[in-house]
Amino acid sequence: MSERIITAAVIIIGNEILSGRTQDSNLREIALTLGEWGIRVMEARVIPDIEDTIVSVVNEVRALYDYVITTGGIGPTHDDITAESIAKAFGVELIEQPQIAALIRKYPASPDVLESRLRMARVPAGAGLVENATGGPPAFFIGNVYVLAGVPPIMRVMLTSLRSKLTGGAVLQSRSVTAYLEESAIATPLQDLQQAHPQVEIGSYPFFEGGRVGTTLVMRSTDEALLDRVMAQVEALVATAEARSPVPGA
Amino acid sequence: MSERIITAAVIIIGNEILSGRTQDSNLREIALTLGEWGIRVMEARVIPDIEDTIVSVVNEVRALYDYVITTGGIGPTHDDITAESIAKAFGVELIEQPQIAALIRKYPASPDVLESRLRMARVPAGAGLVENATGGPPAFFIGNVYVLAGVPPIMRVMLTSLRSKLTGGAVLQSRSVTAYLEESAIATPLQDLQQAHPQVEIGSYPFFEGGRVGTTLVMRSTDEALLDRVMAQVEALVATAEARSPVPGA
Numbered sequence: 496m497s498e499r500i501i502t503a504a505v506i507i508i509g510n511e512i513l514s515g516r517t518q519d520s521n522l523r524e525i526a527l528t529l530g531e532w533g534i535r536v537m538e539a540r541v542i543p544d545i546e547d548t549i550v551s552v553v554n555e556v557r558a559l560y561d562y563v564i565t566t567g568g569i570g571p572t573h574d575d576i577t578a579e580s581i582a583k584a585f586g587v588e589l590i591e592q593p594q595i596a597a598l599i600r601k602y603p604a605s606p607d608v609l610e611s612r613l614r615m616a617r618v619p620a621g622a623g624l625v626e627n628a629t630g631g632p633p634a635f636f637i638g639n640v641y642v643l644a645g646v647p648p649i650m651r652v653m654l655t656s657l658r659s660k661l662t663g664g665a666v667l668q669s670r671s672v673t674a675y676l677e678e679s680a681i682a683t684p685l686q687d688l689q690q691a692h693p694q695v696e697i698g699s700y701p702f703f704e705g706g707r708v709g710t711t712l713v714m715r716s717t718d719e720a721l722l723d724r725v726m727a728q729v730e731a732l733v734a735t736a737e738a739r740s741p742v743p744g745a
Numbered sequence: 746m747s748e749r750i751i752t753a754a755v756i757i758i759g760n761e762i763l764s765g766r767t768q769d770s771n772l773r774e775i776a777l778t779l780g781e782w783g784i785r786v787m788e789a790r791v792i793p794d795i796e797d798t799i800v801s802v803v804n805e806v807r808a809l810y811d812y813v814i815t816t817g818g819i820g821p822t823h824d825d826i827t828a829e830s831i832a833k834a835f836g837v838e839l840i841e842q843p844q845i846a847a848l849i850r851k852y853p854a855s856p857d858v859l860e861s862r863l864r865m866a867r868v869p870a871g872a873g874l875v876e877n878a879t880g881g882p883p884a885f886f887i888g889n890v891y892v893l894a895g896v897p898p899i900m901r902v903m904l905t906s907l908r909s910k911l912t913g914g915a916v917l918q919s920r921s922v923t924a925y926l927e928e929s930a931i932a933t934p935l936q937d938l939q940q941a942h943p944q945v946e947i948g949s950y951p952f953f954e955g956g957r958v959g960t961t962l963v964m965r966s967t968d969e970a971l972l973d974r975v976m977a978q979v980e981a982l983v984a985t986a987e988a989r990s991p992v993p994g995a
Contacts, residue, residue, distance in 0.1 A: 510946065510948055510965075511948060511950055511963065512772070512773075512776075512789075513776060513785075513786045513787065513788070513789065514776055514777075514780060514785075514786070514917075514919070514965070515772075515773045515774070515775075515776030515777035515780060515786075516919070516963065517773075517950070518770065518773045519769075519772070519773075520768065522762070522765075522769070522791065523762075523765045523767075523768045523769075524765070525765075526762075526763060526764055526765030527764075527765035530764060530765060535763075535764075536763050536764070536765075537763065537793065538763070538790065538791060538792050538793070538798075539762075539763065539790070539791035540788065540789070540790055540791075541772065541788060541789035541790075541791075542788050543787065543788070544948075548788075570928055570949070570951060571928050571929040571932050572928050572929075572931075572932045572935060572936070572949040573932070573935060573936035573939050573947075573949075574939075574947065574948050574949055575949075604929070607932075607933040608929050608930055608932075608933075610933065611928070611929040611932030611933055612929045614932070646951055646952070646953070648953065667764075669764070669766070678820055678821050678822050678861070679821040679822075679854070679858050679861040679862045680858055682821050682822045682823070682857075682858075682861030682864070683857040683858075683860065683861055685822060685823060686822070686823035689823050689824075696760065697823075697824065698760055698761060698794075698824050699820070699822040699823075699824055699825075700761055700767070701820060701896055702896070703896070703898065713761065713766065715760075715764070739855075
């Protein structure tokens with residue numbers, strides 16, 4: 496039952512995320528969506544709007560994973576340098592894409608406003624288009640690198656249009672069990688269970704909810720039957736531990 | 746007025762962030778806090794709970810920046826592998842830290858629960874402690890790598906205790922101006938202003954607010970007098986553009 500795992504990296508491009516001014520939400524959205532398509536996000540990078548950095552990070556990760564998704568830096572202002580950086584990463588010219596330029600030219604504008612808007616028509620030579628159902632300019636892809644907007648509602652719409660472009664593998668299914676126990680109360684049996692089932696990834700995540708300590712146990716695997724068996728065992732070990740120590744630390 | 750910029754990288758360790766199950770909020774918190782201390786976050790990595798990955802990423806970034814802050818993977822369960830991975834990255838033994846172990850042993854527990862809790866006393870040999878004002882086990886640092894919990898309220902408390910350990914440089918101050926204009930309406934004068942003032946980083950961030958299009962212009966510099974002069978120029982160019990095109994695209 497060995498199957499190839501399809502992988503991706505996400506590159507969040509933007510000084511505003513690294514300064515803390517803006518809370519990123521695109522990584523989570525992309526990870527959940529690609530996960531549903533059978534593509535696993537293996538790493539994410541948050542990097543500044545610096546050309547050399549974008550070029551080297553894109554070239555590093557596009558060699559490591561099946562797909563790379565970038566967000567940010569494709570607007571009309573001087574600080575939007577993603578398109579030219581990706582062109583450099585691929586060693587190709589930055590060109591004015593005729594379809595995008597025609598779309599932009601439909602709207603009346605003064606010469607300098609038009610010139611700024613046309614920055615959004617610049618793509619690396621050989622790039623394909625990523626549709627933008629908001630009616631705004633499309634984004635683009637080149638090789639295995641998909642370049643999306645950073646503004647979340649636009650990113651989301653562009654991401655949807657990748658569905659037909661990306662090929663996923665088996666979907667990593669998940670199950671979760673909530674235990675009102677501190678993690679150490681179940682750590683030992685949980686470790687034994689993990690060792691018995693290396694094909695299931697078992698994660699333990701503590702939480703504090705209205706002064707109450709708890710742990711969410713998350714199981715992930717592409718094998719649903721196995722996942723259900725392991726979940727039943729997790730539920731049993733949680734029930735045993737709750738019966739033994741209803742109050743954390745008691 | 747050349748001064749050394751103090752830099753940091755953040756490493757978010759955790760499968761739950763990469764799967765999208767959990768929305769990270771630690772990066773923003775760390776970036777804002779370090780920013781106030783005069784330390785700039787230059788990149789962030791989100792990586793899985795895989796030892797080889799943690800070792801190689803930690804070793805890569807600790808050589809590049811003044812400080813490295815990691816979050817996640819220091820709890821008592823089998824999937825918490827950060828401490829042992831950091832020890833491997835530094836090529837030192839993982840030891841039981843006597844102060845942390847003594848704190849943990851104060852609380853009664855069955856042998857297997859105690860054994861699990863004592864996983865949180867394991868630190869790389871030579872590590873110093875990062876206080877944990879919640880009363881839970883302290884975290885640790887070794888070299889320039891500061892290893893914090895992943896659960897946000899605990900991370901925040903640990904981060905506060907780094908104040909006396911980290912040395913910042915000049916604080917990057919920021920100003921922002923909100924324009925109810927699309928970005929392209931001000932892109933040209935903004936680019937001219939950026940070219941005239943390379944010491945000020947000018948960012949343009951579009952937003953959509955109740956159907957209204959706008960742009961937040963953010964200026965950042967360590968020189969406050971210069972920043973105020975540039976902000977006045979940004980306000981002037983926004984006023985000019987708003988007078989010229991009160992309705993986007995009109």
